[in-house]
Amino acid sequence: MLHQLIDPILVMIRETVAQWGYLGVAVMMAIESANIPLPSEAIMPTAGVLVQQGRMDINLAALAGAIGCVLGSVPSYFLGMYGGRPFVEKYGKWILVSPADLDTADKWVARWGDWTFFICRMLPVVRTFISFPAGMLRAHFGLFVLSTFVGSFIWCWFLTWVGVKFGENMEVFTDVWHKFDVVIVLVLGGGFGYYLYRHLKH
Numbered sequence: 592m593l594h595q596l597i598d599p600i601l602v603m604i605r606e607t608v609a610q611w612g613y614l615g616v617a618v619m620m621a622i623e624s625a626n627i628p629l630p631s632e633a634i635m636p637t638a639g640v641l642v643q644q645g646r647m648d649i650n651l652a653a654l655a656g657a658i659g660c661v662l663g664s665v666p667s668y669f670l671g672m673y674g675g676r677p678f679v680e681k682y683g684k685w686i687l688v689s690p691a692d693l694d695t696a697d698k699w700v701a702r703w704g705d706w707t708f709f710i711c712r713m714l715p716v717v718r719t720f721i722s723f724p725a726g727m728l729r730a731h732f733g734l735f736v737l738s739t740f741v742g743s744f745i746w747c748w749f750l751t752w753v754g755v756k757f758g759e760n761m762e763v764f765t766d767v768w769h770k771f772d773v774v775i776v777l778v779l780g781g782g783f784g785y786y787l788y789r790h791l792k793h
Contacts, residue, residue, distance in 0.1 A: 608638055609637070614655070616656050616659060619659065620655075620657075620660050620663065620747065621663035624722065625663035626722070626723055628719050631746070631750060635751045635754065636751070638656070638751050639754015649755065653748035656746075656751070657747055661736055664722040667726065668722045668730075673726075675724075675726065675727040697729065704734075705730075706738075708730060709741065712738065712745075722735075
């Protein structure tokens with residue numbers, strides 16, 4: 592059942608990148624960075640296969656991916672700032688987020704946010720959704736864009752290189768990589784569970 596839902600998406604990604612080239616990479620990565628979970632683990636390795644075939648350059652493919660990430664992240668950032676932030680400030684008590692929680696998060700972002708968002712750009716799952724909380728927590732926009740671009744370029748270059756090395760045998764890489772996805776989801780779920788426990792306890 593799951594394959595019936597995912598396989599058409601993967602085919603669409605590969606066809607778009609193959610037909611549109613660098614523009615296809617940028618468009619797909621922009622969608623992936625706008626809170627829509629298109630797998631970059633399928634987008635950039637497809638570009639890597641085209642690099643292997645001599646139809647793309649690895650650095651230009653990574654650059655197109657990074658530009659797409661920035662273009663997709665900016666709307667998500669402002670959605671978090673102008674939509675998510677007012678919503679949480681008004682209704683936060685109903686979702687166990689107090690003004691003190693927001694204040695603590697703002698201070699944490701002011702101190703560590705730039706490095707955090709940079710690292711998050713190189714993590715599966717997290718990278719897709721990080722722009723919205725960055726906007727909600729009012730991260731410095733210029734530094735956010737810079738960290739998004741640099742972190743995304745590194746991520747896109749690595750995945751493109753994977754496509755070059757594995758070629759048409761991407762299933763080997765995908766099977767191993769999805770285990771990291773599971774670990775990250777479990778860690779996030781555990782952190783959220785601990786947050787709920789702390790707040791419900793008080």
